[in-house]
Amino acid sequence: MKKISVLGSTGSIGTQTLDVVRKHRERFQIEGLAAGGNTELLLAQVHEFAPSKVSVASRDLAERIKHELPSGTQLYYGSEGLVEIAAGTEAELVVTAVMGSMGLPSTLAAIREGKTIGLANKETLVTAGHLVTALAEEKGVKLLPIDSEHSAIFQCLNGERHEDIERITLTASGGSFRDYTREQLVNVTVEDALKHPNWSMGAKITIDSATMVNKGLEVMEAHWLYRIPYDRISVLLHPESIIHSFVEFRDSSIIAQLGNPDMRVPIQYALTYPERWESPATRLSLAEAGKLNFREMDMERFPCLRLAYECGKMGGTAPTVFNAANEVAVARFLRKEISFLQIEEIIQEVTDRHETIANPALETIEEADQSARELASRL
Ligand SMILES: NC(=O)C1=CN([C@@H]2O[C@H](COP(=O)(O)OP(=O)(O)OC[C@H]3O[C@@H](n4cnc5c(N)ncnc54)[C@H](OP(=O)(O)O)[C@@H]3O)[C@@H](O)[C@H]2O)C=CC1
Ligand SMILES: CC(=O)[C@@H](O)[C@H](O)COP(=O)(O)O
Numbered sequence: 001m002k003k004i005s006v007l008g009s010t011g012s013i014g015t016q017t018l019d020v021v022r023k024h025r026e027r028f029q030i031e032g033l034a035a036g037g038n039t040e041l042l043l044a045q046v047h048e049f050a051p052s053k054v055s056v057a058s059r060d061l062a063e064r065i066k067h068e069l070p071s072g073t074q075l076y077y078g079s080e081g082l083v084e085i086a087a088g089t090e091a092e093l094v095v096t097a098v099m100g101s102m103g104l105p106s107t108l109a110a111i112r113e114g115k116t117i118g119l120a121n122k123e124t125l126v127t128a129g130h131l132v133t134a135l136a137e138e139k140g141v142k143l144l145p146i147d148s149e150h151s152a153i154f155q156c157l158n159g160e161r162h163e164d165i166e167r168i169t170l171t172a173s174g175g176s177f178r179d180y181t182r183e184q185l186v187n188v189t190v191e192d193a194l195k196h197p198n199w200s201m202g203a204k205i206t207i208d209s210a211t212m213v214n215k216g217l218e219v220m221e222a223h224w225l226y227r228i229p230y231d232r233i234s235v236l237l238h239p240e241s242i243i244h245s246f247v248e249f250r251d252s253s254i255i256a257q258l259g260n261p262d263m264r265v266p267i268q269y270a271l272t273y274p275e276r277w278e279s280p281a282t283r284l285s286l287a288e289a290g291k292l293n294f295r296e297m298d299m300e301r302f303p304c305l306r307l308a309y310e311c312g313k314m315g316g317t318a319p320t321v322f323n324a325a326n327e328v329a330v331a332r333f334l335r336k337e338i339s340f341l342q343i344e345e346i347i348q349e350v351t352d353r354h355e356t357i358a359n360p361a362l363e364t365i366e367e368a369d370q371s372a373r374e375l376a377s378r379l
């Protein structure tokens, strides 16, 4: 039995992780579940999967559910609760599926305890890639990608030598407004932005996909996971999201990973690696797909991607600030306080005003994250 904890069990990745576990019930044991505020769903998960420890976002929420838990389940809350679920159970693998850089302390704590990471929470690597990867290396911990593009690259690199890699290319669907001009973006609504063409995901990443920030975060995530310089990471617009990403090698060969867009495939691969098990996903028929389309990325149309490359190359606290500004701006857009195009204006302004600090320690990263958030919420 493989023992697993899930951080963010009530979200899009969390519930799909539990779908995978449900499909292979006899082969997995859920040790810990951490959620935010959806206590109804969390309680249902507790009754179904019988974890030894659970956590919710706040003390109030914990008070509200404490009498509804089975007697064997220990209850925690807040950021310390999240760390407890990450590091304080018998789980050998921790799925990091909370949203945003709030996932950093719990991911570091799990790595410190030597737990394999099923990494969905890309913001963690963007915010503090050098610290997370250095600690993982020191502890001999595997960071198994769940993000579809990074799982694809991971699979394409199986058995290959690092020095033979010429270039990696991440595919991008283009998001909800793929075919809009910049002028048409002026009056778009939250409801429209939340309609992703191919994937059903949490609200924040769906907006990131429409601004192309998601691909920017993924470029940085790929840089840290695969140690590839930024000038050898490309992004290609691929509206169907069937080729999940690909690698070009020294000899001109290209290896790609394909499948219907279904996150349960990369999630399951992270849970079962290096094995491959039966999946609940529907199989891809290339004959039915008929043809696949590709377009060059237009950095003028998607300026957040250009900015992400700039911040990634700058390194230090620049990616931390890019990410924090985006998290605040997206939350404000979702609350309808700002327009869609103001998201990129805020990220640009906050990153412009930041003086990058090279090779930052954790404390410096936390400070940069915090001051970027404060500025982004005032602009
Ligand atoms: N969704 C997808 O298909 C993909 C997602 N990712 C990445 O995975 C991560 C999760 O995304 P997604 O699943 O879409 O996000 P969701 O918004 O759907 O889920 C977020 C989860 O985090 C929980 N949460 C919120 N606040 C807290 C807190 N204070 N303490 C503990 N848990 C908390 C939420 O709980 P609650 O709902 O109970 O409040 C929920 O379970 C992101 O980093 C995203 O970029 C990567 C690739 C694909
Ligand atoms: C499913 C997944 O991995 C998302 O990160 C996805 O990549 C979003 O799609 P686009 O960012 O390509 O629109």
Ligand SMILES: [Mn+2]
Pocket (backbone or CB within 6 Å): 147, 148, 149, 218
């Ligand atoms: Mn992705």
